[in-house]
Protein backbone atom coordinates (compact mmCIF):
# COMPACT_ATOMS: atom_id res chain seq x y z
CA UNK A 1 0.00 0.00 0.00
CA UNK A 2 1.13 3.54 -0.47
CA UNK A 3 -0.19 6.91 0.50
CA UNK A 4 -2.16 9.12 -1.85
CA UNK A 5 -0.47 12.08 -0.23
CA UNK A 6 3.06 11.16 0.63
CA UNK A 7 4.09 8.06 -1.26
CA UNK A 8 5.20 6.95 -4.68
CA UNK A 9 1.58 6.74 -5.83
CA UNK A 10 1.57 10.48 -6.34
CA UNK A 11 2.58 9.97 -9.92
CA UNK A 12 -0.72 9.05 -11.53
CA UNK A 13 -1.50 7.59 -14.89
CA UNK A 14 -1.87 10.33 -17.44
CA UNK A 15 -4.20 8.23 -19.55
CA UNK A 16 -7.24 8.40 -17.33
CA UNK A 17 -10.60 7.87 -18.96
CA UNK A 18 -11.88 11.18 -20.36
CA UNK A 19 -15.43 10.41 -19.26
CA UNK A 20 -14.67 10.80 -15.62
CA UNK A 21 -11.35 12.53 -15.41
CA UNK A 22 -10.36 15.78 -16.96
CA UNK A 23 -6.75 15.24 -18.00
CA UNK A 24 -6.18 19.00 -17.88
CA UNK A 25 -6.95 18.99 -14.20
CA UNK A 26 -4.49 16.23 -13.39
CA UNK A 27 -2.55 17.33 -10.37
CA UNK A 28 1.06 18.16 -10.90
CA UNK A 29 2.22 17.51 -7.42
CA UNK A 30 5.63 18.42 -6.17
CA UNK A 31 7.70 15.37 -5.30
CA UNK A 32 7.87 16.24 -1.61
CA UNK A 33 5.51 17.75 0.95
CA UNK A 34 2.63 17.77 -1.51
CA UNK A 35 -0.07 19.09 0.78
CA UNK A 36 2.06 21.68 2.55
CA UNK A 37 1.05 24.48 0.24
CA UNK A 38 1.51 27.20 2.82
CA UNK A 39 4.98 26.95 4.33
CA UNK A 40 4.66 29.11 7.42
CA UNK A 41 8.37 29.05 8.19
CA UNK A 42 11.53 30.90 7.12
CA UNK A 43 10.10 31.68 3.68
CA UNK A 44 7.38 33.80 5.24
CA UNK A 45 9.78 35.75 7.38
CA UNK A 46 12.28 36.31 4.62
CA UNK A 47 9.57 37.84 2.46
CA UNK A 48 8.49 40.07 5.29
CA UNK A 49 12.03 41.14 6.09
CA UNK A 50 12.38 41.88 2.39
CA UNK A 51 9.68 44.47 2.90
CA UNK A 52 11.99 46.45 5.09
CA UNK A 53 10.69 45.96 8.62
CA UNK A 54 11.05 42.48 10.10
CA UNK A 55 9.41 43.58 13.36
CA UNK A 56 6.26 44.84 11.67
CA UNK A 57 3.27 42.58 12.57
CA UNK A 58 2.03 40.51 9.64
CA UNK A 59 -1.50 41.83 10.03
CA UNK A 60 -0.27 45.38 9.19
CA UNK A 61 0.58 44.33 5.64
CA UNK A 62 -2.85 42.79 4.95
CA UNK A 63 -5.88 44.99 4.31
CA UNK A 64 -8.96 44.48 6.46
CA UNK A 65 -11.19 41.86 4.78
CA UNK A 66 -14.27 44.10 5.02
CA UNK A 67 -12.48 47.04 3.30
CA UNK A 68 -10.23 45.50 0.62
CA UNK A 69 -11.57 43.82 -2.49
CA UNK A 70 -11.06 40.08 -2.82
CA UNK A 71 -8.21 40.11 -5.31
CA UNK A 72 -6.33 42.74 -3.34
CA UNK A 73 -6.76 40.68 -0.18
CA UNK A 74 -5.62 37.51 -1.94
CA UNK A 75 -2.58 39.25 -3.41
CA UNK A 76 -1.49 40.66 -0.08
CA UNK A 77 -2.02 37.31 1.66
CA UNK A 78 0.13 35.67 -1.02
CA UNK A 79 2.76 38.36 -0.67
CA UNK A 80 2.82 38.01 3.11
CA UNK A 81 2.99 34.23 2.97
CA UNK A 82 5.73 34.35 0.36
CA UNK A 83 4.05 32.24 -2.31
CA UNK A 84 0.99 32.35 -4.51
CA UNK A 85 -2.10 30.21 -3.89
CA UNK A 86 -2.22 27.17 -6.10
CA UNK A 87 -5.41 25.98 -7.75
CA UNK A 88 -3.94 22.52 -8.29
CA UNK A 89 -6.09 19.85 -6.58
CA UNK A 90 -4.84 19.12 -3.08
CA UNK A 91 -5.88 15.48 -3.35
CA UNK A 92 -4.51 13.42 -6.23
CA UNK A 93 -6.71 11.04 -8.20
CA UNK A 94 -7.01 7.73 -6.39
CA UNK A 95 -5.24 4.65 -7.74
CA UNK A 96 -7.30 2.22 -9.82
CA UNK A 97 -8.74 -0.53 -7.63
CA UNK A 98 -9.11 -4.24 -8.17
CA UNK A 99 -12.38 -5.42 -6.64
CA UNK A 100 -12.86 -9.16 -6.29
CA UNK A 101 -16.52 -10.16 -5.89
CA UNK A 102 -17.13 -13.67 -4.68
CA UNK A 103 -19.63 -15.76 -2.75
CA UNK A 104 -21.41 -19.10 -2.82
CA UNK A 105 -23.29 -20.30 -5.87
CA UNK A 106 -26.73 -18.68 -6.17
CA UNK A 107 -25.98 -15.78 -3.80
CA UNK A 108 -26.41 -13.26 -6.62
CA UNK A 109 -22.90 -12.48 -7.91
CA UNK A 110 -24.08 -12.14 -11.51
CA UNK A 111 -27.18 -10.18 -10.44
CA UNK A 112 -25.11 -7.71 -8.36
CA UNK A 113 -22.51 -7.30 -11.10
CA UNK A 114 -25.16 -6.81 -13.81
CA UNK A 115 -26.74 -4.01 -11.78
CA UNK A 116 -23.37 -2.49 -10.88
CA UNK A 117 -22.55 -2.37 -14.58
CA UNK A 118 -25.75 -0.35 -15.15
CA UNK A 119 -25.34 2.14 -12.33
CA UNK A 120 -21.60 2.79 -12.08
CA UNK A 121 -19.17 4.29 -14.55
CA UNK A 122 -15.46 3.73 -14.54
CA UNK A 123 -15.54 0.01 -13.82
CA UNK A 124 -14.16 -2.63 -16.11
CA UNK A 125 -15.67 -6.08 -15.67
CA UNK A 126 -13.00 -8.56 -16.64
CA UNK A 127 -13.92 -11.03 -19.35
CA UNK A 128 -12.52 -14.47 -18.56
CA UNK A 129 -10.71 -16.54 -21.16
CA UNK A 130 -11.92 -20.13 -21.58
CA UNK A 131 -11.08 -23.18 -23.66
CA UNK A 132 -14.72 -24.30 -23.51
CA UNK A 133 -16.55 -24.26 -26.86
CA UNK A 134 -18.85 -21.30 -27.44
CA UNK A 135 -22.55 -22.01 -26.71
CA UNK A 136 -25.47 -20.71 -28.79
CA UNK A 137 -26.29 -17.14 -27.79
CA UNK A 138 -22.86 -16.45 -26.31
CA UNK A 139 -20.73 -13.62 -27.68
CA UNK A 140 -16.94 -13.91 -27.93
CA UNK A 141 -15.33 -11.06 -25.98
CA UNK A 142 -18.51 -10.36 -24.00
CA UNK A 143 -19.37 -13.58 -22.20
CA UNK A 144 -15.88 -15.06 -22.46
CA UNK A 145 -12.85 -14.94 -24.68
CA UNK A 146 -13.11 -18.28 -26.41
CA UNK A 147 -9.73 -19.78 -27.24
CA UNK A 148 -8.58 -23.27 -28.18
CA UNK A 149 -6.95 -25.49 -25.57
CA UNK A 150 -3.59 -24.94 -27.32
CA UNK A 151 -4.03 -21.16 -27.20
CA UNK A 152 -4.96 -21.39 -23.53
CA UNK A 153 -1.89 -23.48 -22.75
CA UNK A 154 0.22 -20.90 -24.59
CA UNK A 155 -1.28 -18.15 -22.38
CA UNK A 156 -0.25 -20.16 -19.31
CA UNK A 157 3.20 -20.73 -20.79
CA UNK A 158 3.71 -17.01 -21.41
CA UNK A 159 2.53 -16.18 -17.85
CA UNK A 160 -0.29 -14.06 -19.25
CA UNK A 161 -2.93 -15.26 -16.79
CA UNK A 162 -3.39 -13.84 -13.31
CA UNK A 163 -5.16 -17.02 -12.20
CA UNK A 164 -6.52 -20.06 -13.99
CA UNK A 165 -8.30 -23.30 -13.21
CA UNK A 166 -9.40 -26.44 -14.96
CA UNK A 167 -13.18 -26.65 -14.41
CA UNK A 168 -14.94 -29.83 -15.58
CA UNK A 169 -12.27 -30.37 -18.28
CA UNK A 170 -12.25 -26.77 -19.55
CA UNK A 171 -9.72 -24.09 -18.70
CA UNK A 172 -10.82 -20.71 -17.37
CA UNK A 173 -8.44 -17.87 -16.59
CA UNK A 174 -8.08 -14.14 -16.03
CA UNK A 175 -5.96 -12.36 -18.68
CA UNK A 176 -3.44 -9.99 -17.10
CA UNK A 177 -3.17 -7.79 -20.19
CA UNK A 178 -6.85 -6.82 -19.98
CA UNK A 179 -6.45 -5.72 -16.36
CA UNK A 180 -3.26 -3.77 -17.09
CA UNK A 181 -4.77 -2.01 -20.11
CA UNK A 182 -7.88 -0.87 -18.29
CA UNK A 183 -6.05 0.13 -15.12
CA UNK A 184 -3.74 2.26 -17.26
CA UNK A 185 -6.84 4.06 -18.57
CA UNK A 186 -7.98 4.77 -14.99
CA UNK A 187 -10.66 2.11 -14.72
CA UNK A 188 -11.32 0.13 -11.57
CA UNK A 189 -11.32 -3.58 -12.22
CA UNK A 190 -14.08 -5.97 -11.13
CA UNK A 191 -13.35 -9.68 -10.98
CA UNK A 192 -16.12 -12.21 -10.36
CA UNK A 193 -14.74 -15.48 -9.05
CA UNK A 194 -15.86 -18.44 -6.96
CA UNK A 195 -14.54 -18.81 -3.42
CA UNK A 196 -11.62 -20.98 -4.51
CA UNK A 197 -10.67 -18.42 -7.15
CA UNK A 198 -10.85 -15.67 -4.52
CA UNK A 199 -8.53 -17.64 -2.23
CA UNK A 200 -6.01 -18.02 -5.06
CA UNK A 201 -6.27 -14.33 -5.93
CA UNK A 202 -5.73 -13.39 -2.29
CA UNK A 203 -2.47 -15.34 -2.35
CA UNK A 204 -1.41 -13.55 -5.55
CA UNK A 205 -2.65 -10.02 -4.84
CA UNK A 206 -2.57 -9.98 -1.04
CA UNK A 207 -4.00 -6.73 0.31
CA UNK A 208 -3.47 -4.89 -2.96
CA UNK A 209 -7.04 -5.81 -4.03
CA UNK A 210 -10.39 -5.47 -2.23
CA UNK A 211 -12.17 -8.75 -1.55
CA UNK A 212 -15.96 -8.64 -1.16
CA UNK A 213 -17.92 -11.69 0.01
CA UNK A 214 -21.57 -11.77 -1.03
CA UNK A 215 -23.81 -13.58 1.42
CA UNK A 216 -27.53 -14.38 1.54
CA UNK A 217 -29.39 -13.46 4.70
CA UNK A 218 -29.81 -17.15 5.59
CA UNK A 219 -29.14 -20.60 4.19
CA UNK A 220 -32.77 -21.30 3.34
CA UNK A 221 -33.04 -18.19 1.14
CA UNK A 222 -29.84 -19.17 -0.68
CA UNK A 223 -31.20 -22.65 -1.47
CA UNK A 224 -34.58 -21.22 -2.54
CA UNK A 225 -32.81 -18.82 -4.88
CA UNK A 226 -30.93 -21.66 -6.54
CA UNK A 227 -34.16 -23.69 -6.88
CA UNK A 228 -36.04 -20.70 -8.33
CA UNK A 229 -33.29 -20.11 -10.88
CA UNK A 230 -34.22 -23.47 -12.42
CA UNK A 231 -30.74 -24.03 -13.83
CA UNK A 232 -29.70 -26.97 -11.68
CA UNK A 233 -30.29 -30.70 -11.75
CA UNK A 234 -30.98 -32.31 -8.37
CA UNK A 235 -27.38 -33.58 -8.33
CA UNK A 236 -25.79 -30.21 -9.08
CA UNK A 237 -28.18 -28.57 -6.61
CA UNK A 238 -26.96 -30.94 -3.92
CA UNK A 239 -23.30 -30.23 -4.76
CA UNK A 240 -23.81 -26.46 -4.86
CA UNK A 241 -25.66 -26.34 -1.54
CA UNK A 242 -23.15 -28.63 0.19
CA UNK A 243 -20.29 -26.53 -1.21
CA UNK A 244 -21.99 -23.29 -0.13
CA UNK A 245 -22.16 -24.59 3.47
CA UNK A 246 -18.40 -25.01 3.44
CA UNK A 247 -17.73 -21.78 1.57
CA UNK A 248 -19.42 -19.43 4.05
CA UNK A 249 -16.75 -20.49 6.55
CA UNK A 250 -14.16 -18.71 4.39
CA UNK A 251 -15.60 -15.25 4.93
CA UNK A 252 -12.69 -14.35 7.21
CA UNK A 253 -10.34 -14.20 4.22
CA UNK A 254 -12.32 -11.27 2.80
CA UNK A 255 -12.23 -7.55 3.52
CA UNK A 256 -15.97 -6.90 3.36
CA UNK A 257 -19.16 -8.94 3.58
CA UNK A 258 -22.28 -7.74 1.76
CA UNK A 259 -25.65 -9.34 2.47
CA UNK A 260 -27.71 -9.66 -0.70
CA UNK A 261 -31.07 -10.15 0.99
CA UNK A 262 -34.23 -11.32 -0.75
CA UNK A 263 -35.71 -8.48 -2.82
CA UNK A 264 -32.91 -6.14 -1.68
CA UNK A 265 -30.54 -6.36 -4.64
CA UNK A 266 -30.45 -2.57 -4.89
CA UNK A 267 -29.22 -2.20 -1.28
CA UNK A 268 -26.49 -4.79 -1.87
CA UNK A 269 -25.32 -2.93 -4.98
CA UNK A 270 -25.35 0.38 -3.07
CA UNK A 271 -23.21 -1.16 -0.36
CA UNK A 272 -20.70 -2.42 -2.92
CA UNK A 273 -20.61 1.10 -4.38
CA UNK A 274 -20.01 2.55 -0.91
CA UNK A 275 -17.14 0.13 -0.40
CA UNK A 276 -15.59 1.30 -3.67
CA UNK A 277 -16.12 4.94 -2.67
CA UNK A 278 -14.56 4.39 0.75
CA UNK A 279 -11.59 2.58 -0.79
CA UNK A 280 -11.07 5.46 -3.24
CA UNK A 281 -11.04 7.92 -0.33
CA UNK A 282 -8.39 6.04 1.62
CA UNK A 283 -5.19 7.88 2.43
CA UNK A 284 -3.23 4.66 2.12
CA UNK A 285 -4.17 3.19 -1.24
CA UNK A 286 -3.86 -0.48 -2.17
CA UNK A 287 -1.73 -0.13 -5.30
CA UNK A 288 -2.32 -3.36 -7.19
CA UNK A 289 0.32 -4.34 -9.71
CA UNK A 290 -0.59 -7.14 -12.11
Ligand SMILES: Nc1ncnc2c1ncn2[C@@H]1O[C@H](COP(=O)(O)OP(=O)(O)OP(=O)(O)O)[C@@H](O)[C@H]1O
Pocket residue numbers: 103104105106107108109110111112225226228229260261262263264265
Ligand atom coordinates in the same frame (compact mmCIF):
# COMPACT_ATOMS: atom_id res chain seq x y z
N1 LIG B 1 -31.48 -9.90 -3.80
C1 LIG B 1 -32.09 -10.87 -4.52
N2 LIG B 1 -33.37 -11.17 -4.27
C2 LIG B 1 -34.01 -12.13 -4.96
N3 LIG B 1 -33.45 -12.86 -5.94
C3 LIG B 1 -32.15 -12.62 -6.23
C4 LIG B 1 -31.41 -11.61 -5.54
N4 LIG B 1 -30.16 -11.60 -6.04
C5 LIG B 1 -30.13 -12.54 -7.01
N5 LIG B 1 -31.31 -13.15 -7.13
C6 LIG B 1 -31.67 -14.27 -8.02
O1 LIG B 1 -31.03 -15.44 -7.49
C7 LIG B 1 -30.60 -16.28 -8.54
C8 LIG B 1 -29.10 -16.54 -8.38
O2 LIG B 1 -28.40 -15.33 -8.69
P1 LIG B 1 -27.09 -15.31 -9.59
O3 LIG B 1 -27.26 -16.20 -10.75
O4 LIG B 1 -26.72 -13.90 -9.80
O5 LIG B 1 -26.09 -16.01 -8.54
P2 LIG B 1 -24.54 -16.33 -8.70
O6 LIG B 1 -23.93 -16.06 -7.37
O7 LIG B 1 -24.00 -15.61 -9.87
O8 LIG B 1 -24.59 -17.89 -8.95
P3 LIG B 1 -23.49 -18.89 -9.64
O9 LIG B 1 -22.24 -18.77 -8.83
O10 LIG B 1 -24.13 -20.23 -9.51
O11 LIG B 1 -23.34 -18.45 -11.06
C9 LIG B 1 -30.95 -15.61 -9.85
O12 LIG B 1 -32.17 -16.16 -10.31
C10 LIG B 1 -31.13 -14.16 -9.44
O13 LIG B 1 -32.02 -13.45 -10.28
